Amino acid sequence: MIYQPMPIEFYQQPTLDLAKALLGCLLVKESPEGAASGYIVETEAYMGAGDRAAHSFGNRRTKRTEIMFASAGHVYTFMMHTHTLVNVVSGLTNIPEAILIRAVEPCDGLQLIKSRRHRVKQAVNRTNGPGKLTEALNITQEDYGRLLTEAPIYIAAGFVPDQVESGPRVGIDNTGDARFYPWRYWISGNPYVSKTRKIKEC
DNA sequence: GGGAAGATTTCCT
DNA sequence: GGAAATCTTCCCG
16 A cells, blocks of 8 residues: 555544545555545535435435445445446444545546546546546445455545635435535635536526 | 436537 | 436336
């Protein structure tokens, strides 16, 4: 491993605190062709049973959401159309909370990231979205259920952000009041934060 | 066993 | 700004 992973205790803080604490941390994925990593610059918290936007709303327990009920520090990946999205499981065991990683700033493996995202010309557009960064770092369904405290996928200390902002989450327009909860966090002014999509008003 | 929906991205007009 | 891409899971017959 090229970095020292965060201890398991790091993941055992309250979910909203962890969502903020993850900003500036380094997400690392080691693959046969080499390691790629990026600083986390944007996250979204999903607060389990009481959060209508969460897959685990109402303690819905399925093959897909099963890992959300596990202890904090596990990897929750799922497919969205043609893309993989990655979450950090948080909360106590049987409390199905998780944090979606929405954007990273590339650090290691720039050539790997470039080749995996060869269709994209602008560097900034290679990792500024949840489905983009998984392709850039080669995070797949094979990582589902893995622990973030050891290779090949883990999170290490990075830098402490100057300023952090929060606001409504993205892409969950049909979830009632849950769409207004300010559980999206990002590093102020960072160019790799994903573009804010217009929230539908009715 | 079929059909629908989804925490997205990309290409085309 | 809109639609297609194209996969898995879940729910309902």
